[in-house]
Amino acid sequence: MFRSHVSVTTIRQVVEINTKHRLFSPGKLTPGKRIVGSMRWESSTRPAPLLTATPVRTLVDEQTCIKASFLPSNHPVTVCARMRSDEGDLWQSFAHYNTNSSGMFNLNSDHSVGGSYSGCEPMGLFWSMQPAPGEREGLRLRKKCVESPYTVQISLLEGHVSPNQDPGKEVAAVTAERWYMSPGVKRQEIRQNGLVGTLFIPPGPGPFPAMLDMWGMGGGLPEYRSSLFASRGYASFCLAYVGHKDLPGPSNTVNVGDSYFKAAFQFLQEHSQISADRIGIVGLSYGCYLTLHTGTLPGVKPACLIGINGPVGSSRELLHVNVTTKKSDQDQVFWSFDDQGYIIFKQTSLPSNLHPESIVKLEEITCPLMYIVGEDDLSASSIENADLIEKTLRAAGKSHLFTRLSYPGAGHLIEPPYSPMSRASFWVIKPEKLMTLWGGHPAPHAAAQEDAWRKMLAFMELSLRR
C-alpha cells in the first residue's frame, strides 16, 4: 500500500484516517501487533530517521563516522553513497546493515552484511565506490581540481536493496564533503626555469619541511597527494616530467633530464619558506625510479626517500607513452596481455629487463628510504625491485636506512586512503583504446592505502622534523 512514489502529503492524510495501522514504535513493542513491510516508516506521526556523518567536512585522509537513529529496531537498511568526479562520472557504493534493538546503527562498530563491502568498515562506503552502471568504461578516480571538495550524498534506503536494481525510497540523507586541501594552504603554479609543477605551502610563517612529489608515466600533473601533504604541514612540489602541455618536446616522450630534476630539488632548497636540509622525495611507479635517481644525483641531499611500486632503473629506452604500432616500441616485447586484452606492464620493470646503466646506485644512498610494495601489482615488478634494493643496501651495510612495507592483495596504485581503486583503467584512448591492469582487490587495497599513508606520514615526521 505505501510504496515508494506516494507523496508525503498523501501518506499523511491516509494514515491519519487509519490509526489502527499506527506504526511500529521503537521501544514500545505491543506484542502481536508488529507490522512488517514497506509501510514501516511512512507515517504522519514519525519523522524520517536521522542519518548523520560526523564530521561532515573532512580531509580525504580523515575518517567520518556515519550513524543513523530513530529507526525501527532490528531492521534491515541499506546505506548508499554517490558522488561525481570532476569529469562528471557518477561513482557509487552501498552496504547492508541491520539496526540494533534501539533502532540505531553505526558504521564504526557495526558490520556490513552485503553490498560493496562486508564486515566492519567505517570508511567502506568511500573506498568501495565504483563507477555506476551506464557510466563510461575504464575510469580511474583522480581529483583534478584540489581546491574544491568531492560532495558525497549518503542515503538511507529501506530494506536490503541494490540501489541499481530496485532502489526503493530514500528515507534519509546526509551530504559529506571530502577535501584535498586544508583551509589556509596556498597553491602556486610554478613555471620558472623550465620547471613545470605546482607548489603547495601550508599556512603559517614556515620554514617548512618539504617533499618533491612525482607520479608515473601516465603524465600530466596530479596535485592531490601534494595538496594533502601541505594539509599535514609539509610544503610539497608536484613535478610534471612527461605528457604535459608546458613541457618541451613531444608529449609521449620524456624530454627532460638530470638537470631538470636537480633544478626541481634546488627550487625547494632555495625557497624562503622551506628548510633546505629537510626535503624529501616521493614517487609512484616511474616516479619511484625518478625519486631514487634524483636522490643520488651529485649535489642532491634529500632527507628521506619514499618509493611506491616502482623500478630502480629505466628500461632500455625511456618509455614511449602512446602506442603506435607494436613493432616500434622496443619495450613492448615485455608487455603481456590478459584474456580481455588488457596490458600488463609488469615485466618491463623486472630488474633483469632494466638498462644496467640506468640502475640507481642504491649503495650511495645516505638517507632513510621507505619502499612500498603492492603484492598484487600488475604494472610494475615491485617485489623484485624491493628485493634488489634490500639486497644492495644490506651489502653496503645500510640496512638500517631501509623500511619496506608490503601489502598482500594491493595493486599498483597505492594512493591516499579512503579513495576508490581501479583494478584496470584506460592507459591510452588514441589511436586505439587500450586498458591496463593495475592489480589489487578493493578491500586489501583499501587497507594498504590506509596503513601506507599513515606510515608514510610518520616516516616523514621522523625524517623531516626531528
Place this chain on the structure above:
Amino acid sequence: MCPFVQQVRMDNSLQRVKLSVHPSRALVDEEFVILVQNVPPGSPMTLHALHCSEDGHRWEACGHYIADSSGSINAADDCSVGGSYLGVEPMGLLWSLKPVPGSKPGLRMRKKDVQTPMVVAISVFNGHHSEAFVDQVSLASWVVERWYMAPGVRRIPVTEQQLTGTLFLPPGPGPFPGLLDLWGGGGQLVEYRSALLASHGIASLALDYLTNEFTTQTGKMVDNQYFETAYRVLQQHPQVLGSRIAMLGLSLGSVFTLKMAVYSPVVKLRCAVCISGSHIQPVSGGPQEMMDLFTRNIEKINFSEQNEVIWRSLLLPVPSDPSMKADVGRLRCPLLLVVGEDDQNWCTQESAADMEQMMARAGNDHLLTILSYPETGHLIEPPYTPHTPSSMYRGAGVDQKMMVLWGGKTPEHSAAQEDSWRKILTFLKKNLYGGSDPQAIHRSHL
C-alpha cells in the same frame, strides 16, 4: 584583508615545531583538537587565535601552556596557565575571543552570512605573551573554518503571506520535524541558530517579527496571527512533519513562544524552549502591547557603574494579575527554560521560579525542565562563540544605540552555552524525533 604575522626565519631549535588543528573544517558547535609538537620539553608556549569578523573587526584570544616532556601540547589535555582563558579548555581559544585593544567599544560578534564560514587563524608563539602579537613572529600557524551550515542544508527565504523569514531544511527527503526560531528585541532576521539546527536534522524557520517587511513599510507592528501564519507555513511545507513542530525563543522571542504554546488554537507544539525569557506579558496583546508595557515601565531602568543600561527590573515584580502573564499551568507540551543567573537584561530567574510555581499548582510541572547557570548572562547562544557581557544595542524601532549590560562572566557563560546547547539539542531530538505525542490525549480515537 586582515594581516597575519610577518614571516621571518627563526633559529633551528624551533624550526621543527608542528601545529595541527583537527578537524580544520567543522560546524560551529563541534570541538576541535589543537596539537603542538616538537617544541623543547618544558618550554613556555602561547596559543593564539585571530579572527576578522564580517564587519571588519579583529578578535583575538590566547592561552599560555608549558610543553610536556615529549615536547607536546594538547589543548584538550593540558592546562592553560594564563591568557584569556585558564584550565583545561579545548575550545578556549574560540569562546574567549575578545576585540583587539583599540577596537570600538561594545562590539558583538554575530554571523550574518551563514553560507560562508567563520575563519580563524590559530598560531603558536614562543614564550608567554598576552599582547602585541602583531609584532611577533609565530612558530607555526593553522587556519580553521567554523560553519553554521552543513553541506546539503538548503536555505530558503520565506516571504509568503507577508512573512519575513528564512527556512533551513536539512538534506534528504524528509519529512523533518520543524521549529520556529525567534530572537529578541533587536529585531532583524538572524539566521545562524536556525542554520545550525537544520544541520542537526531540524527544519528551522528563523522569523523576523519586529523589523519585518510589513512593519518596515507600514510602521505598524505585526499581531499574534503573524506567528500563527509562520507556524502554518512551516506545518504545510511538504518536507516538514506538521505534527512535530517546536518553538524556540530567546529573550523577547520567549514571550511569544509561551503565548503561542499556551493560548493559540492554531499552534500545536511538540515542545518549547525559552532562553533568557519570561512569561510576563499582556496575555491578550501582541508585540505592540508588549512594547507598550516596556515603555510604561521605563523608569525601572538602572545603570551600572560604567553607565551600561540594566533592563532586568523592567518587568518586575512578577505580577499576580493573571492577565499579565502566560498561564503556563495550561501547557500541554514539554518546556525547557534556560536561565542565566547573572542576566542583567531580563528577570529570567524570577520568571522561571514563578513559572515553576504555577505549573506545580496546576499539576503539569512534570513537563518543565529548568537549566539554571551561575554567572551566566542574557545572551546564551550556540557554543564556542564569544561571550558578550555588554554591547552597543539598538532596539527595533528605536533610533538611538545605547550600551546595554547583558551580564555573565566569560568562563562560566561559555560553559553554560556549551552545556545548554547540548541539552537543547537532546531535548529537541527526544521530543521531535522520539517520544509520544503530547497532544494525543486530545485527539479522538478511531
